[in-house]
Amino acid sequence: MKIKISSAITFVGSLTFALSSHAGESVSAKGGIEIVPSAPECSPYEIQPLFSRYAQTAKRWTLRAGYRSFNDMELQEADHVDGTIQDFELIMPLSDRLQLRFYYPYSTDADGRTTGLTEREIGIDGNGGLLDFPSLILDYQYKKATSPGDYNLAAYVGVGNVRQFLEAKDKLSGGIDRYNHRGSALLVGFKADKQLNNCWTFVGNVGGRYYWDSDDIHPNGGSDMFVLIEASAAFIYAPENAWIYPAVEVLYQGTVSEYNSVQVVPQVIIPFGDHVDLNAGVSVGLLDDGPSTEARVQLNLRF
Numbered sequence: 001m002k003i004k005i006s007s008a009i010t011f012v013g014s015l016t017f018a019l020s021s022h023a024g025e026s027v028s029a030k031g032g033i034e035i036v037p038s039a040p041e042c043s044p045y046e047i048q049p050l051f052s053r054y055a056q057t058a059k060r061w062t063l064r065a066g067y068r069s070f071n072d073m074e075l076q077e078a079d080h081v082d083g084t085i086q087d088f089e090l091i092m093p094l095s096d097r098l099q100l101r102f103y104y105p106y107s108t109d110a111d112g113r114t115t116g117l118t119e120r121e122i123g124i125d126g127n128g129g130l131l132d133f134p135s136l137i138l139d140y141q142y143k144k145a146t147s148p149g150d151y152n153l154a155a156y157v158g159v160g161n162v163r164q165f166l167e168a169k170d171k172l173s174g175g176i177d178r179y180n181h182r183g184s185a186l187l188v189g190f191k192a193d194k195q196l197n198n199c200w201t202f203v204g205n206v207g208g209r210y211y212w213d214s215d216d217i218h219p220n221g222g223s224d225m226f227v228l229i230e231a232s233a234a235f236i237y238a239p240e241n242a243w244i245y246p247a248v249e250v251l252y253q254g255t256v257s258e259y260n261s262v263q264v265v266p267q268v269i270i271p272f273g274d275h276v277d278l279n280a281g282v283s284v285g286l287l288d289d290g291p292s293t294e295a296r297v298q299l300n301l302r303f
Contacts, residue, residue, distance in 0.1 A: 126167050250263070
């Protein structure tokens with residue numbers, strides 16, 4: 001399923017143009033943003049995609065608990081890594097324009113092969129993540145939508161730091177090595193969301209991570225100091241009284257020149273009233289870099 005990056009970029013651009021061209025006087029699902037004005041024909045629930053985050057400040061405290069199962073991830077000292085990661089994110093609104101997000105990956109269980117002249121089978125597990133560190137992020141919404149079809153826009157800045165290391169156990173010798181035992185990253189970017197026609201909502205994010213210190217995780221096998229660019233676009237369809245909402249996301253992560261991962265993530269969102277919804281999706285990698293497939297289930301609680 002892998003294709004060249006130029007084809008993937010063409011696909012992402014075509015999808016964004018096709019759905020954005022339907023923007024008009026009607027409005028879409030509330031999707032965690034205010035309807036301006038209200039749209040009774042669309043769902044009133046706060047519909048959240050798996051990866052992209054709304055620009056509009058959350059109205060309530062929100063807890064997201066996630067479970068990921070991935071295949072064929074690439075790291076600095078391990079390749080063909082398959083495994084699972086469990087994480088959570090807590091969103092804390094401070095005002096109508098400011099909010100804090102606390103992200104924590106608390107469990108990793110994976111298997112892979114070491115890179116280098118002698119490949120060895122290893123198991124990687126422990127309390128922590130891989131490319132994702134425990135992070136505290138501040139969001140500021142600097143533009144609010146004032147009419148149907150208008151954008152909400154926000155910027156964010158945050159910092160991530162490794163709190164606990166993972167253990168990489170050699171399956172043949174039984175030897176144990178500390179893995180990802182240090183690391184710090186700066187997170188910056190922008191977010192946008194927009195109500196489209198016929199109960200569609202667009203959510204887009206673009207930003208980057210600067211790892212000024214890391215250990216064993218560079219996906220291209222280079223320096224412990226590196227930058228990853230990230231971008232995502234989600235389109236959610238949520239008519240009123242539907243028991244399930246379809247959505248699709250396109251994700252990019254890479255360095256442009258040496259490492260590029262593009263994934264398409266079809267997903268479904270099941271609401272259980274106004275306070276709970278369940279997301280499930282499977283991503284398919286389109287390029288040689290990044291996971292070939294990844295399944296994710298996410299529970300969203302608003303209180």
